[in-house]
Amino acid sequence: MHIKVKYFGQIAEVTKKEEESLEFSGQLISELLETLHSKYQILKITDFKVAQNQELVSFETKLTGQDIALLPPFAGG
């Protein structure tokens, strides 16, 4: 599966990019995160949420979207 992953705020700072495309064969968000953890080790100890197709989802959610975003803590206002 072809997936676009977006990074924001402090996450983009550690990945040093705002988005990337990945080929991925797993089923769950958590599996995708394992892949990303091995690529960016600091993500293991970084606080973030995951949005799939612009909705927040738990890590146990099935990967259905091609639009995944890693969102650090919100700071609006």
Add this chain to the structure above:
Amino acid sequence: MHIKVKYFGQIAEVTKKEEESLEFSGQLISELLETLHSKYQILKITDFKVAQNQELVSFETKLTGQDIALLPPFAGG
């Protein structure tokens, strides 16, 4: 005792004046109001509060101040 009575809003409308001075020999606010009722009969059926020296007081309060105000319902804001 020489008393100054102030009227505001709808009360000033019915008394047709904003203040007046009275000679008065009673003890209580309620007695002063009786005097005013006989002068302005419509006050009997008009809703107002009384301030003595700029503080709201009950009608049973002893008359101590020379500054009495008849205040219709507040409409600030």
Add this chain to the structure above:
Amino acid sequence: MKDKKPKSVFKEGAITSDFIGNSIYKHQTKTSIGAHNIFLGQVRADVIDNKTVTAIEYTAYEDMANQKFHDIRESAFDKFDLTCMHIYHSLGTVKAGEICLFVFVSSPRRKVVFEALEYIVEVIKGDVPVFGKEIFEDETHQWKVNS
């Protein structure tokens, strides 16, 4: 700003949007503030018995009212961690659509301003001797009562 009394609570006529904008502007030098909350009372063109309110004429027992506004100010600073607080109320004629009350509170944190502003506005409505004559388009009137 805690030690200063407001220079003047009452203003003749409506409170303009320029005045409000300028008041906001003046607070941008106060960099400990994180949250402002502003309440504006605006005169409604209510329709009562088929007649439309075109303006409210405000009067007040000014000495007592200013004392009450001062008490409200003291009590708000006691209760809440406010950086600034300003109150302005109109006297005289304010037309429908115009602003007659401007309450402005500021604090480092947002929770405080919500609580403080509602407290202040409720006390103003209940405790301050201000009177309002609602003028209809045919020049008749009725006296406003806060609910």
Add this chain to the structure above:
Amino acid sequence: MKDKKPKSVFKEGAITSDFIGNSIYKHQTKTSIGAHNIFLGQVRADVIDNKTVTAIEYTAYEDMANQKFHDIRESAFDKFDLTCMHIYHSLGTVKAGEICLFVFVSSPRRKVVFEALEYIVEVIKGDVPVFGKEIFEDETHQWKVNS
């Protein structure tokens, strides 16, 4: 105004006091309104480890954030009897003392605006993917987290 989406929630840079004053001015033709309530978020010059915050750089997941702002708008109009509601949030650099969030609600009656404004601000703080980089005077930074 209920059926209209806000034209734009995000604004590049600070929200000026002129913009806010003008927004208030535009509501003076709406004579069913009796109460406005405005929340302003202002960037604080916090001192952290002896370094002073001079600005916040805001970024957002804009598509998702605009959808969230839209949802907040719908839900606020469902819950509260509002006449108008406007939200503006800064993107990019906002200096200490400048305004980064402007939420404006209006209703015939005051009780409604207090409840609605606090609801809206809390949901914005909690649910909208906006990120803030606090820039210190020595050009180092830390990432802001809403409390």
